[in-house]
Amino acid sequence: xxxxxxxxxxxxxxxxxxxxxxxxxxxxxxxxxxxxxxxxxxxxxxxxxxxxxxxxxxxxxxxxxxxxxxxxxxxxxxxxxxxxxxxxxxxxxxxxxxxxxxxxxxxxxxxxxxxxxxxxxxxxxxxxxxxxxxxxxxxxxxxxxxxxxxxxxxxxxxxxxxxxxxxxxxxxxxxxxxxxxxxxxxxxxxxxxxxxxxxxxxxxxxxxxxxxxxxxxxxxxxxxxxxxxxxxxxxxxxxxxxxxxxxxxxxxxxxxxxxxxxxxxxxxxxxxxxxxxxxxxxxxxxxxxxxxxxxxxxxxxxxxxxxxxxxxxxxxxxxxxxxxxxxxxxxxxxxxxxxxxxxxxxxxxxxxxxxxxxxxxxxxxxxxxxxxxxxxxxxxxxxxxxxxxxxxxxxxxxxxxxxxxxxxxxxxxxxxxxxxxxxxxxxxxxxxxxxxxxxxxxxxxxxxxxxxxxxxxxxxxxxxxx
Amino acid sequence: xxxxxxxxxxxxxxxxxxxxxxxxxxxxxxxxxxxxxxxxxxxxxxxxxxxxxxxxxxxxxxxxxxxxxxxxxxxxxxxxxxxxxxxxxxxxxxxxxxxxxxxxxxxxxxxxxxxxxxxxxxxxxxxxxxxxxxxxxxxxxxxxxxxxxxxxxxxxxxxxxxxxxxxxxxxxxxxxxxxxxxxxxxxxxxxxxxxxxxxxxxxxxxxxxxxxxxxxxxxxxxxxxxxxxxxxxxxxxxxxxxxxxxxxxxxxxxxxxxx
Numbered sequence: 001x002x003x004x005x006x007x008x009x010x011x012x013x014x015x016x017x018x019x020x021x022x023x024x025x026x027x028x029x030x031x032x033x034x035x036x037x038x039x040x041x042x043x044x045x046x047x048x049x050x051x052x053x054x055x056x057x058x059x060x061x062x063x064x065x066x067x068x069x070x071x072x073x074x075x076x077x078x079x080x081x082x083x084x085x086x087x088x089x090x091x092x093x094x095x096x097x098x099x100x101x102x103x104x105x106x107x108x109x110x111x112x113x114x115x116x117x118x119x120x121x122x123x124x125x126x127x128x129x130x131x132x133x134x135x136x137x138x139x140x141x142x143x144x145x146x147x148x149x150x151x152x153x154x155x156x157x158x159x160x161x162x163x164x165x166x167x168x169x170x171x172x173x174x175x176x177x178x179x180x181x182x183x184x185x186x187x188x189x190x191x192x193x194x195x196x197x198x199x200x201x202x203x204x205x206x207x208x209x210x211x212x213x214x215x216x217x218x219x220x221x222x223x224x225x226x227x228x229x230x231x232x233x234x235x236x237x238x239x240x241x242x243x244x245x246x247x248x249x250x251x252x253x254x255x256x257x258x259x260x261x262x263x264x265x266x267x268x269x270x271x272x273x274x275x276x277x278x279x280x281x282x283x284x285x286x287x288x289x290x291x292x293x294x295x296x297x298x299x300x301x302x303x304x305x306x307x308x309x310x311x312x313x314x315x316x317x318x319x320x321x322x323x324x325x326x327x328x329x330x331x332x333x334x335x336x337x338x339x340x341x342x343x344x345x346x347x348x349x350x351x352x353x354x355x356x357x358x359x360x361x362x363x364x365x366x367x368x369x370x371x372x373x374x375x376x377x378x379x380x381x382x383x384x385x386x387x388x389x390x391x392x393x394x395x396x397x398x399x400x401x402x403x404x405x406x407x408x409x410x411x412x413x414x415x416x417x418x419x420x421x422x423x424x425x426x427x428x429x430x431x432x433x434x435x436x437x438x439x440x441x442x443x444x445x446x447x448x449x450x451x452x453x454x455x456x457x458x459x460x461x462x463x464x465x466x
Numbered sequence: 467x468x469x470x471x472x473x474x475x476x477x478x479x480x481x482x483x484x485x486x487x488x489x490x491x492x493x494x495x496x497x498x499x500x501x502x503x504x505x506x507x508x509x510x511x512x513x514x515x516x517x518x519x520x521x522x523x524x525x526x527x528x529x530x531x532x533x534x535x536x537x538x539x540x541x542x543x544x545x546x547x548x549x550x551x552x553x554x555x556x557x558x559x560x561x562x563x564x565x566x567x568x569x570x571x572x573x574x575x576x577x578x579x580x581x582x583x584x585x586x587x588x589x590x591x592x593x594x595x596x597x598x599x600x601x602x603x604x605x606x607x608x609x610x611x612x613x614x615x616x617x618x619x620x621x622x623x624x625x626x627x628x629x630x631x632x633x634x635x636x637x638x639x640x641x642x643x644x645x646x647x648x649x650x651x652x653x654x655x656x657x658x659x660x661x662x663x664x665x666x667x668x669x670x671x672x673x674x675x676x677x678x679x680x681x682x683x684x685x686x687x688x689x690x691x692x693x694x695x696x697x698x699x700x701x702x703x704x705x706x707x708x709x710x711x712x713x714x715x716x717x718x719x720x721x722x723x724x725x
Contacts, residue, residue: 109582118567119571152661166609
């Protein structure tokens with residue numbers, strides 16, 4: 001608990017109706033005007049008289065005439081004044097309403113400042129002194145709760161309450177009464193007992209919750225699945241052990257880091273369509289299906305394997321879904337059509353085997369295709385590949401073959417003179433347009449190769465051969 | 467007659483006892499001043515707000531400042547002294563907690579008066595809220611300053627520049643208290659959850675030498691439905707008593723007459 005709780009107006013950290021409060025204040029000021037305001041009178045209490053008392057009826061009539069509204073509306077307005085604490089009732093002090101009769105009310109100075117918890121405790125302690133231990137039940141509950149919570153300050157609270165009580169007695173008797181009534185009214189507005197409405201609307205039973213967003217945020221935070229740190233740290237360790245030799249910062253890259261030695265052998269050896277990949281690259285493919293698929297050379301290898309197994313449709317579907325996700329918006333509907341015809345329609349040439357529920361969802365989504373309509377199906381297919389095909393691939397002769405064939409370049413060992421030479425003879429590398437043309441050619445070849453076999457052309461060819 | 471020296475105690479414990487007693491006295495008086503300041507501050511903006519009230523507020527505030535500065539020095543120096551025995555340290559920490567809470571309350575009240583002073587000016591009496599208070603806070607201020615009676619003769623003359631000067635002083639004092647609170651937290655590390663209070667849970671209901679105001683308030687708190695009933699029942703009881711007295715008188719007259 002810091003001392004800073006006293007500092008700037010942090011209590012009531014939302015002020016929902018501050019502009020309406022300003023207007024209210026203007027009306028209250030007018031109400032008090034000696035000439036044109038509400039007529040005050042005196043309250044008789046046993047032997048004394050206390051001035052500045054107004055009746056509910058007078059207030060309501062004044063409001064109705066001043067604001068030119070009906071009596072019911074004025075009544076409601078009056079109740080609002082009481083709920084905010086500008087006027088407090090002298091009888092029936094627990095119900096903060098205005099009654100259209102001769103019940104008495106009085107003004108008080110309304111403070112828009114925060115109310116500290118110790119201040120409330122001191123008030124309760126004082127009330128306890130005055131009523132000789134007979135607090136209201138809700139006050140008693142609060143008192144006991146605060147005794148637990150503010151236990152370390154309890155001496156101070158008791159002493160301060162006694163001192164305030166004694167100081168209060170120094171005043172004139174009627175002033176004592178007024179002061180006590182005021183304080184009581186203040187705390188009823190700011191800490192209302194049960195079933196008393198108050199315009200302050202704070203606390204756990206409030207009606208309007210402007211910090212509902214905050215609430216939702218915390219609820220979601222609670223509902224998020226949490227991982228134990230032992231588990232997450234274990235995963236992190238495993239990751240680091242796997243990848244530490246592949247990280248160019250932590251381990252020397254073979255043959256040499258082009259940025260350091262100006263020799264781009266590393267890049268040429270690891271290009272997209274190289275025939276023989278490097279050993280490090282092949283090792284990386286074995287880490288996870290994700291690595292295999294993201295490296296396009298690895299994807300090609302995987303495709304070769306799948307062709308042999310005659311189960312290439314999964315990967316084709318996955319690739320098509322990726323294209324849909326990352327492609328242009330204009331081509332989305334056509335792509336979705338082709339994907340549906342090729343992979344999802346019953347009896348399609350490359351029908352993928354996904355469970356009924358996902359299939360249903362996807363087909364329904366394809367009515368109004370958007371970028372992520374195939375997300376569920378794609379994830380399902382990916383998991384199928386990961387759990388089944390991937391491990392078979394790693395044990396397959398295709399992979400073992402390529403592992404054997406993979407290059408392991410010798411690390412370069414340049415002398416400073418050679419380094420300087422390298423720096424002078426830096427090549428520009430391959431032009432991107434050439435690379436792009438190459439890609440297009442390859443794509444065309446692949447499309448022609450995987451196009452569904454035209455039976456008629458085949459038949460006619462065979463016929464011609466005959 | 468041989469001189470009997472009753473003060474056989476250890477010198478240093480006597481010293482620290484005195485320190486504790488001093489500290490306690492200072493903190494008690496600060497609590498009293500803060501309570502009185504609170505009472506005075508509640509009058510601001512009401513119909514008894516006046517230059518005199520503001521003046522009394524200022525005086526009480528100054529006294530509170532002086533007290534708090536001296537307590538701060540006293541407690542800080544003793545709590546930073548590592549050689550303090552354990553029970554003394556506990557007592558000191560209790561005083562510390564009481565002091566910091568009083569400062570918080572004082573800070574709030576001062577801010578309240580500062581803000582209210584913005585809105586309500588004692589010169590403009592028409593705009594003051596009719597709160598029903600009649601007396602000023604002079605008696606309370608007298609209690610705060612421990613003076614038997616405030617000098618009524620000194621009516622403060624309202625100078626034009628006085629209000630803004632007053633506000634500047636007030637701002638400075640508020641920031642001074644801020645700094646004091648910060649300093650305190652920095653210099654001494656008191657673990658509030660380790661502090662155990664001595665006192666009772668409920669403040670002692672004071673023996674009511676003041677039953678009249680209690681009666682006033684208890685009447686005030688009763689439900690309005692009861693009031694006419696009360697009056698009616700009171701009249702009934704009075705009538706009954708009167709009748710009984712009359713009966714007794716006639717009976718005694720008869721007895722005297724017939725005997």
